Amino acid sequence: MHAARLIGKDIPSLTIALDPIPSHLPLEELADLFRHPAYAEVLSIPVVDDGKPVGMISRHRFTDIYLKRYGRELYGKQPVGNFANKSPLTVAYEQPLAEAAQHITGNMQLPLTEDFIITRNGKYLGIGFVMDLIKAMEMQMRADTEALDQAYSRLKSSQTALVQSEKMASLGQMVAGVAHEINTPLGYVQNNVTIGNELFGHVQNMFASYETLVDKMLDGQSSAEEVSAQIQQIAEMRAALSVNEMLGEMRGLMEDSLYGIGQISELVLNLKNFSRMDSAATDTVSLHDCIASALNIGRNILKNKVEIVRQFGDIPAIKCAPSQLNQVFLNLFTNAAQAIADHGRITIKTWHVNDAVHIEVADTGKGIPAENIARIFDPFFTTKAIGEGTGLGLSITYQIIQQHGGDIRVTSRVGEGTCFHIRLPASAAHHDAQLLAA
Amino acid sequence: MSKPTLLLVDDEERILRSLRMLFFTGYNVRMTTDANEAIRILKEERIHVIVSDQRMPIMLGAELLRIAREISPCTMRILLTGYSDLDASIACVNEGEVFRYLLKPWSGEEVKQVVADAAAIALATFANERSPYTAAMLQQKARILVLDSDESTVHAVREVLRDSAEVIWAGNLQHATEVLSQVDIAVLVADVMLDGKNISYMLKTVKQQYPKTQSMVVTSFKDTSHLIDLINQAQIARYLPKPLRKNILGRNLEYLIERFRAVCTVPLLQTRHSVAPISDPKEQAQAHGLMDLLNRLRLHRATA
Ligand SMILES: Nc1ncnc2c1ncn2[C@@H]1O[C@H](COP(=O)(O)OP(=O)(O)OP(=O)(O)O)[C@@H](O)[C@H]1O
Ligand SMILES: [Mg+2]
Numbered sequence: 001m002h003a004a005r006l007i008g009k010d011i012p013s014l015t016i017a018l019d020p021i022p023s024h025l026p027l028e029e030l031a032d033l034f035r036h037p038a039y040a041e042v043l044s045i046p047v048v049d050d051g052k053p054v055g056m057i058s059r060h061r062f063t064d065i066y067l068k069r070y071g072r073e074l075y076g077k078q079p080v081g082n083f084a085n086k087s088p089l090t091v092a093y094e095q096p097l098a099e100a101a102q103h104i105t106g107n108m109q110l111p112l113t114e115d116f117i118i119t120r121n122g123k124y125l126g127i128g129f130v131m132d133l134i135k136a137m138e139m140q141m142r143a144d145t146e147a148l149d150q151a152y153s154r155l156k157s158s159q160t161a162l163v164q165s166e167k168m169a170s171l172g173q174m175v176a177g178v179a180h181e182i183n184t185p186l187g188y189v190q191n192n193v194t195i196g197n198e199l200f201g202h203v204q205n206m207f208a209s210y211e212t213l214v215d216k217m218l219d220g221q222s223s224a225e226e227v228s229a230q231i232q233q234i235a236e237m238r239a240a241l242s243v244n245e246m247l248g249e250m251r252g253l254m255e256d257s258l259y260g261i262g263q264i265s266e267l268v269l270n271l272k273n274f275s276r277m278d279s280a281a282t283d284t285v286s287l288h289d290c291i292a293s294a295l296n297i298g299r300n301i302l303k304n305k306v307e308i309v310r311q312f313g314d315i316p317a318i319k320c321a322p323s324q325l326n327q328v329f330l331n332l333f334t335n336a337a338q339a340i341a342d343h344g345r346i347t348i349k350t351w352h353v354n355d356a357v358h359i360e361v362a363d364t365g366k367g368i369p370a371e372n373i374a375r376i377f378d379p380f381f382t383t384k385a386i387g388e389g390t391g392l393g394l395s396i397t398y399q400i401i402q403q404h405g406g407d408i409r410v411t412s413r414v415g416e417g418t419c420f421h422i423r424l425p426a427s428a429a430h431h432d433a434q435l436l437a438a
Numbered sequence: 439m440s441k442p443t444l445l446l447v448d449d450e451e452r453i454l455r456s457l458r459m460l461f462f463t464g465y466n467v468r469m470t471t472d473a474n475e476a477i478r479i480l481k482e483e484r485i486h487v488i489v490s491d492q493r494m495p496i497m498l499g500a501e502l503l504r505i506a507r508e509i510s511p512c513t514m515r516i517l518l519t520g521y522s523d524l525d526a527s528i529a530c531v532n533e534g535e536v537f538r539y540l541l542k543p544w545s546g547e548e549v550k551q552v553v554a555d556a557a558a559i560a561l562a563t564f565a566n567e568r569s570p571y572t573a574a575m576l577q578q579k580a581r582i583l584v585l586d587s588d589e590s591t592v593h594a595v596r597e598v599l600r601d602s603a604e605v606i607w608a609g610n611l612q613h614a615t616e617v618l619s620q621v622d623i624a625v626l627v628a629d630v631m632l633d634g635k636n637i638s639y640m641l642k643t644v645k646q647q648y649p650k651t652q653s654m655v656v657t658s659f660k661d662t663s664h665l666i667d668l669i670n671q672a673q674i675a676r677y678l679p680k681p682l683r684k685n686i687l688g689r690n691l692e693y694l695i696e697r698f699r700a701v702c703t704v705p706l707l708q709t710r711h712s713v714a715p716i717s718d719p720k721e722q723a724q725a726h727g728l729m730d731l732l733n734r735l736r737l738h739r740a741t742a
Contacts, residue, residue: 183520183541183542186542189543195459246462249459304494
């Protein structure tokens, strides 16, 4: 129809400033006009009086009239206005493309015989080709889809961020659990120190009394009565408080306290390592350390319930983001513990084949039904009660393993247990610190 | 010699050793890390006070205290825990009927004081040679006061009690206070949240002023630390989550009415539910206000 033109995304870019004709123009003149190069490409010519569009006359309509018997003779001298379509397709110059397109496609007649008129403040401005409009619309849509795609991928990565921050929240819960864990050693350490402090006071008094006694006995000036009074005083003190016995007890309590302080520092240290949120930080570490750290942090949920069996092979240290792998193991242990109703076992196996390190975490829990297996890595998939699970654990696990260039697989039998198998490249595994910062 | 006997139960023996030192003088101390062993001791020996941890391998502390209540009802029960979860605290009210719910790390002075109080009460109740709450019934209709702006609560109470008791409904604090100042209430059934406001101080004040009155909290409000305070400072007798289940409500109301009657016949039993002072300064002020109002109302009644 017409040469390809640059089409923009708005009505102005579609506007062709075509000279209109007045409504009084004799119909016969159209024959020449439609052949004129200026009008060669158009389907129709706008009819405009005093700047206002009053109609549209199409090639199709014109030939229709001329093809009638004696049409030319009968109607040739009559004004175009009589034959024009009095309600042509019209859009405003300022109209948004989508709205214009909707109006045109909603009202156009098929086969397409007319172009549309473009007005500005009601005045004729030019015409536009319906095909151009549709093409522009299509381009717009394509751009929109792209934007949509982009928005989607942005959303996805921000969801990843969200997922991570949700995980932070559940890490927060974990921290709260650990805080509780600390309360036990803190309880006895604090109590022991308080008791020790009191006892120290008693011992001081006692000692002072003994010293006085010794002084009195040695200075040669004190009377026998004074000495015996002092002895009496000491005897009373001894009767009131079995300091000696308490001192013996206290020794044990001191040892307990040291042990408790050790426990607390271990927990705190682990917590610190664990929550290192500069999560991109990479280091060359042994996965056995990550596992130990996760077991320690998860002690709260594992103890009294789960027996841990370690079948550790000889594996090389690998370059990875330890805090992230800690999280992976903690997620797996937590899930396993939650899948175990009363008492059970988690077997952790590690080995090394060529260029890969393998870790298996197998539990004796309730297992995963076949219909769920495909969905467990999906974000927000959970079978747990509200408050117990967010369904993010495994999706994060999956993501972290992928970012480490590894993979994770699961096998499970309902009623018997579940086994997660992770493979991580042993060397040069770690690519881009950036990637991990997601 | 009548030294009270204390039974300490915790799965961490360092806790036991440490606690024992607090009670080095003045008590016989028995201790174990094994809940089953604790049950055996309770069966075989007279234990005045049991202090138990909550999280233990064989059974939870609340469960152990429930069993202790059956085996040896006169033994005073205290929970000492590093974990404060809601379920545990609810079980402590409804099943363990604990005297105090204490948190780790503890204050030595506080634990000593609480145990001393508990021991004194236990010595007295054991000496009374009567198992608690089996006292003769007074054949008088008990009065129940329901304090809840939600009318369905009083409907439920009326429905389960039929006319075995007189049920009074107060939709606001003013009304409830008037009723309390005028008549003896056997059981106060209240939601701790009244029109969006926490009225824990009301329950605490009522227990201080009317120690015989048994209180039952019915609520959908879930806050562990508030509940722990209600145990220690209001000695609430039951805690039922909303929505209420009729059969459970009925059973517990009947039990509390009986307990009220027992406490009336044997006033000594009141001491078993003596409360700790209100700890929150804001609540202290509110409680003062309420007490003033109560006193004025009582005075008014006396002069009228
Ligand atoms: N070891 C396992 N044994 C049985 N089922 C499991 C096991 N691990 C995961 N699942 C199932 O997979 C689901 C998803 O696990 P995922 O760790 O992603 O979320 P979650 O544990 O439910 O919640 P979150 O980890 O966020 O607290 C779980 O709800 C559970 O049904
Ligand atoms: Mg999980």
